[in-house]
Amino acid sequence: ISELMGMGVFASMNQAIDEGVAIKVAEKHGYLLEVKHRGDAASQQAAKAEEKKARAKKAAAEDDPKNLAPRPPVVCILGHVDHGKTSLLDSIRKAHVASGEAGGITQHIGAYQIEYNGRKITFLDTPGHAAFNKMRARGADATDIAILVIAADDGFKPQTEEALAHAQNAKVPIIVAVNKMDVKGANLDQVKAQMQQHGIAPEDWGGETITVPVSAIKGTGISDLMEMILLQSDVLELKANPKADPSGVIIESQIDVGRGPLATVIVQRGTLKVGDSIVCGQQWAKIRAMYDDRGNAIKEAPPSTPARVIGWSGAPDSGATFKAVKNAREAERLAEDAQHAAKLAATSQAAAPKETSIDALFANIAASQQKTLKIIIKADVYGSTEAVRSVLENIKSSKVALEIVSTDVGLISKNDVLMASTGSATIIGFNTKLENGVTPLAKHHKVRIETFGIIYELADRVREMMADLLEPDL
Ligand code: GDP
Numbered sequence: 001i002s003e004l005m006g007m008g009v010f011a012s013m014n015q016a017i018d019e020g021v022a023i024k025v026a027e028k029h030g031y032l033l034e035v036k037h038r039g040d041a042a043s044q045q046a047a048k049a050e051e052k053k054a055r056a057k058k059a060a061a062e063d064d065p066k067n068l069a070p071r072p073p074v075v076c077i078l079g080h081v082d083h084g085k086t087s088l089l090d091s092i093r094k095a096h097v098a099s100g101e102a103g104g105i106t107q108h109i110g111a112y113q114i115e116y117n118g119r120k121i122t123f124l125d126t127p128g129h130a131a132f133n134k135m136r137a138r139g140a141d142a143t144d145i146a147i148l149v150i151a152a153d154d155g156f157k158p159q160t161e162e163a164l165a166h167a168q169n170a171k172v173p174i175i176v177a178v179n180k181m182d183v184k185g186a187n188l189d190q191v192k193a194q195m196q197q198h199g200i201a202p203e204d205w206g207g208e209t210i211t212v213p214v215s216a217i218k219g220t221g222i223s224d225l226m227e228m229i230l231l232q233s234d235v236l237e238l239k240a241n242p243k244a245d246p247s248g249v250i251i252e253s254q255i256d257v258g259r260g261p262l263a264t265v266i267v268q269r270g271t272l273k274v275g276d277s278i279v280c281g282q283q284w285a286k287i288r289a290m291y292d293d294r295g296n297a298i299k300e301a302p303p304s305t306p307a308r309v310i311g312w313s314g315a316p317d318s319g320a321t322f323k324a325v326k327n328a329r330e331a332e333r334l335a336e337d338a339q340h341a342a343k344l345a346a347t348s349q350a351a352a353p354k355e356t357s358i359d360a361l362f363a364n365i366a367a368s369q370q371k372t373l374k375i376i377i378k379a380d381v382y383g384s385t386e387a388v389r390s391v392l393e394n395i396k397s398s399k400v401a402l403e404i405v406s407t408d409v410g411l412i413s414k415n416d417v418l419m420a421s422t423g424s425a426t427i428i429g430f431n432t433k434l435e436n437g438v439t440p441l442a443k444h445h446k447v448r449i450e451t452f453g454i455i456y457e458l459a460d461r462v463r464e465m466m467a468d469l470l471e472p473d474l
Pocket of ligand 1: 080081085181214216217218
């Protein structure tokens with residue numbers, strides 16, 4: 001206040017001061033004050049778009065600008081459980097099946113593409129931020145736009161906040177779809193007020209967040225939402241080089257009894273063709289066939305196109321990136337190199353502390369005889385997997401080691417059973433169920449599956465399992 005007085009500004013503690021004055025005071029104290037203009041929607045949107053554009057440019061840096069062509073946006077849907085993510089995905093899909101593809105039967109391959117006013121939009125159809133996070137964790141920035149679904153009768157919930165944080169961290173532009181507008185208790189203004197409290201004020205409240213009221217069940221507002229997605233993607237100027245060497249990201253993968261390992265990919269650069277050889281971590285494929293989300297065989301997949309790829313050596317990791325190489329031999333060699341590197345890393349970790357004293361020798365023998373309980377965690381949401389992990393990691397035992405082989409979100413699948421069987425692991429489900437056909441497969445492979453709805457019961461049971469591993473003292 002005294003400094004302000006020195007500048008000829010007479011303000012009390014609670015009084016607002018001019019931006020210019022505030023910047024000067026901050027400078028005096030060695031701070032750089034950045035002022036965000038919430039009211040200035042256009043400038044913020046533009047700044048975000050610039051950031052995204054810069055990233056896209058970096059990605060396309062190897063490409064001559066004249067080779068770049070517009071590509072469809074890749075959109076994911078996030079939000080709290082039961083706020084209507086699945087319903088919205090279904091409703092969008094039903095309303096806007098890409099022309100000429102109406103014949104096929106809807107296939108859930110992890111992503112689908114629709115056409116609106118002659119323009120394509122790709123949706124990731126595994127709702128929820130786990131899939132989104134997994135991709136980010138592996139550095140694959142597949143999503144261009146995030147739709148945050150908020151139920152009009154329920155407002156912000158913990159997973160809404162979690163989803164918002166994830167999208168913001170990823171610097172992905174957010175469009176809010178206020179769903180269930182048909183429900184009696186729907187209160188659009190209340191949701192908008194909450195948006196403002198969370199720093200994402202809607203456009204008509206002087207903020208910058210595009211907000212679209214919809215009803216997934218009645219189908220209202222869906223066209224508006226499509227228009228807003230396309231508008232946002234125009235701002236982002238999404239481009240890719242369709243002639244580059246193909247590369248992209250694995251959306252999901254599984255092992256199909258008849259067709260072997262399958263993976264749904266989204267092409268990010270180049271055009272993927274049947275016959276191409278691709279490598280993804282420790283797996284590779286000489287592409288035997290590709291299918292779109294209607295189950296139709298396709299010969300090629302240009303940028304932003306989801307395609308189910310057949311011809312893999314094994315199931316690649318979802319969220320991992322793939323790239324095309326010269327030929328199958330090269331792909332196989334690279335995959336083998338990756339396998340070799342992974343093995344080396346595993347053994348060097350195991351052999352890390354090399355002491356030669358007698359004590360150490362005995363300790364090593366004891367360690368090699370130490371029993372390990374291996375666990376695969378499956379839970380309803382990303383937050384739960386992390387909660388289960390931290391509870392289990394806190395179980396201390398000198399006699400039995402606990403190893404968490406993997407954590408994932410969703411139903412317990414046949415793939416999980418196969419993974420557990422190869423790794424002699426136990427599957428622990430939290431707030432989730434088993435897919436059809438999992439029980440007999442687990443029985444066949446002698447894989448133990450246990451599911452829980454209460455975390456301390458889960459922890460108690462795991463402690464019991466660890467104790468069971470110890471042989472009775474003789
Ligand atoms: P998710 O968990 O976010 O995928 O939510 P769902 O799509 O499974 O929807 C949860 C419940 O809300 C289901 O019973 C839906 O039928 C219902 N629901 C979803 N959207 C709407 C809507 O727009 N209006 C009404 N009345 N119900 C909806």
